[in-house]
């Protein structure tokens with residue numbers, strides 16, 4: 001089914017032109033529609049809110065620090081099965097898994113550590129709707145679904 005997902009290119013990848021270019025090319029060559037895109041800088045409090053579900057995790061502080069360290073490139077992507085499709089293109093969260101088992105994925109190519117893993121993607125329709133609303137308040141997620 002046609003789905004939307006929220007994709008974020010993380011600050012360390014935005015700062016590296018070759019990584020940014022390669023990630024954008026993968027989005028296009030894998031036939032995602034880019035419905036909306038913007039560059040944003042998150043305040044620390046915004047990053048804390050976005051990643052609230054990870055508050056108890058040992059990596060929460062470094063994640064929030066990374067995500068508020070520079071501009072993010074945020075995209076609403078659409079495709080059949082977009083959520084899983086984008087997650088497959090990203091590859092595993094853990095950088096050693098990505099590099100050794102799926103080196104052609106975005107994280108395999110551009111991940112630097114488990115935190116600086118280059119990209120984010122929604123993990124369910126519920127989180128996609130929440131994350132799209134976080135970055136693009138007022139974007140009509142259900143309206144898009146009805147039109148395709």
Ligand code: CMP
Nearest residue numbers: 054059063093114115116117119120121
């Ligand atoms: P993301 O898809 O943005 O969602 C949660 C983020 O937490 C994840 O990508 C990583 O950046 C970070 N993360 C997840 N697991 C770990 C880990 N084991 N160690 C460090 N950072 C992690």
